[in-house]
Amino acid sequence: MRALVCKEFGPPENLIVEDVPEPVAGPGQILISVAAACINFTDVLSTGGRSQLARELPMIPGVEAAGIVKALGAGVAGFSVGDRVLCQLMHGGFAERVVANADEVAKIPDFMTMEDASAFYIASFTTWHALFSRGALKAGESLLVLGAGSGAGLAAIQMGRAVGARVVGAASSEEKLELARDAGADATFVYPRDMTDVTAQKQLTSDLLELATSSRSVTIGQINSVRNAAGFDVVYDGVGGGYAEAAARALAWEGRYLSVGFAAGVPKLSIGPLLFKNATLHGIQPSEPETRHPARIADAVSQMFAWYEEGKLRPRITETWPLEQAQKGFRQLLDRKAMGRVVVTMT
Ligand SMILES: NC(=O)c1ccc[n+]([C@@H]2O[C@H](COP(=O)([O-])OP(=O)(O)OC[C@H]3O[C@@H](n4cnc5c(N)ncnc54)[C@H](OP(=O)(O)O)[C@@H]3O)[C@@H](O)[C@H]2O)c1
Numbered sequence: 001m002r003a004l005v006c007k008e009f010g011p012p013e014n015l016i017v018e019d020v021p022e023p024v025a026g027p028g029q030i031l032i033s034v035a036a037a038c039i040n041f042t043d044v045l046s047t048g049g050r051s052q053l054a055r056e057l058p059m060i061p062g063v064e065a066a067g068i069v070k071a072l073g074a075g076v077a078g079f080s081v082g083d084r085v086l087c088q089l090m091h092g093g094f095a096e097r098v099v100a101n102a103d104e105v106a107k108i109p110d111f112m113t114m115e116d117a118s119a120f121y122i123a124s125f126t127t128w129h130a131l132f133s134r135g136a137l138k139a140g141e142s143l144l145v146l147g148a149g150s151g152a153g154l155a156a157i158q159m160g161r162a163v164g165a166r167v168v169g170a171a172s173s174e175e176k177l178e179l180a181r182d183a184g185a186d187a188t189f190v191y192p193r194d195m196t197d198v199t200a201q202k203q204l205t206s207d208l209l210e211l212a213t214s215s216r217s218v219t220i221g222q223i224n225s226v227r228n229a230a231g232f233d234v235v236y237d238g239v240g241g242g243y244a245e246a247a248a249r250a251l252a253w254e255g256r257y258l259s260v261g262f263a264a265g266v267p268k269l270s271i272g273p274l275l276f277k278n279a280t281l282h283g284i285q286p287s288e289p290e291t292r293h294p295a296r297i298a299d300a301v302s303q304m305f306a307w308y309e310e311g312k313l314r315p316r317i318t319e320t321w322p323l324e325q326a327q328k329g330f331r332q333l334l335d336r337k338a339m340g341r342v343v344v345t346m347t
Contacts, residue, residue, distance in 0.1 A: 001097050002020075002095070003094065003095035003096065003323075004062070004323060004327075005058050008057065009049025010047075011048070011331075012330030015047060015061075015326065015327045017326070020060070023092070023097060023099040024099070025073035025076075027074040027075050028073055028101060029076070029099050029101055030071070030072055030073065030079060030099065030101075031070045031071040031097060032098050032100060032105070033067045035065075035067040035114045035115075035345065036065065036067070036115045036117075036118035036343050036345045037062045037066075037093035037094050038064050038065075038093075038151070038341055039326070039329045040064065040123075041150070041151075041333055042063055043063060043330065043333075053090075059091055060095050061091055062092055063088065063089050063090070063091065064093060065089065065098055066086040066087070066114050066117035066118035067114070068082060068085070069081050069083040073102075076102045079107070085108060086105070086120060088104040094326055094344055106301060115317055115345070124155050124315075125290075125297070126260065127152060129284065130236060130258045131159055131163075131234065132159075132163075132300075133296075134256070134258060135234045135236070135256045136256065137160065137234050137256075138164075139163055139165065140165070142168065142234070143167045143232065143235075143236060144168050144208060144235045144236065144247060145168070145185070146170050146235070146237045147237075148176060148179075149169075149173070149175070149177065149339050149340065150176075150338070150340075152261070153171070153236070154180065154183045154315075154340055155313065157185050158307070158312055158313045158314070159307070159313060161185075165233075165234075166213060167184065167186055168186065168187045169181070169183075169188045170188070170190075171191070172193045177189075179316055179339055182316070189207060189208065189211055195264070197242070201242050201245050202246070204247075205250050208232070208247065209231060212250060231255055232247075232252055232255060233252050235248065235256070236258050237259055237267075238261040240262035240263065240265055240267040241262070241263075241265040241267055242267070243264060243267075245268070248273045248279075249273045251273060252279075253278060253279075254277065254278045255277055255279040256282060257274070257281045257282065259282065259284060260284045263336075316341060317340060317341045317343050319332065319338070319343070320344075322344070322345055323344055323346055326344045329343075
């Protein structure tokens with residue numbers, strides 16, 4: 001079968017398409033004939049040698065895909081050959097066939113296209129886990145989404161709107177914010193592409209606070225109202241770097257900061273802005289509840305599919321590349337040019 005192979009960590013141009021042996025489904029696994037696979041930022045990190053997870057070479061990247069069930073390993077129930085399925089993977093998605101663990105495979109509803117299915121699960125479930133399991137986002141609260149034009153960021157905007165939050169999207173270009181507004185952002189803000197400087201960070205905090213609407217008058221002990229309690233109830237941050245500090249300072253009283261990813265670098269976040277507002281910082285790792293609370297995952301997935309059917313949660317696919325040109329899609333993410341989702345098709 002043909003597959004995209006990483007033999008040496010480095011830029012996307014290192015990735016090559018070649019024939020490799022087809023994988024075999026072991027016990028509890030499903031062999032899938034892949035139709036499409038989405039490029040996630042983690043693929044850029046892993047093939048670039050920057051992943052926090054140990055990766056062995058040669059490696060076929062690809063952490064989510066959609067296709068048709070071709071064979072079932074021993075003990076797999078609930079699936080049949082020919083089913084349309086989406087799956088989450090450790091790697092291997094950019095290939096004509098992939099083997100996935102059955103508990104990380106879901107049937108694609110009839111109303112969802114194969115390409116949308118390939119770009120749906122990771123951004124949606126990560127965001128569901130972030131906003132609701134960790135962030136406890138509620139109707140009427142305010143949500144700030146950094147990286148608002150990214151695959152994950154657009155899911156956050158759509159889910160925030162779906163539950164009745166007021167959503168502000170911030171991103172590095174007007175083009176990306178157009179997508180954010182299309183996804184339902186109530187207000188948007190362009191931030192600078194470089195946020196290493198403290199003055200720029202302070203300016204960003206003040207610009208963001210102008211857009212925040214939650215403002216609670218809070219009394220701490222004998223001290224009068226804390227005037228800077230204005231801010232966002234929830235910050236969804238898939239960007240990190242210098243943006244994190246600026247956004248954390250724009251949290252409201254009892255705000256929740258959701259650290260989803262570090263595309264701009266691992267942030268050095270000071271605790272001060274959290275302490276003064278009874279705010280909390282949450283690291284977002286959706287794999288943990290996936291293994292521990294299967295019933296909650298089932299609830300989340302059925303809600304996500306329902307929102308898709310209602311048109312409230314749709315991946316925005318802006319580029320599609322054939323497998324032979326997948327490295328061009330990787331290049332878009334690496335160069336910060338990708339908007340919404342970039343998908344690779346096998347046929
Ligand atoms: N915790 C988890 O399990 C989990 C799961 C899924 C995704 N994530 C994280 O969520 C984030 C978004 O993921 P995604 O797959 O949606 O990726 P993506 O579409 O490529 O989005 C990454 C965003 O990061 C921003 N960015 C800032 N500096 C960048 C740089 N130097 N290079 C590239 N992008 C940069 C860009 O927005 P601006 O240009 O507007 O700043 C870009 O839209 C990533 O950090 C990813 O690792 C985490």
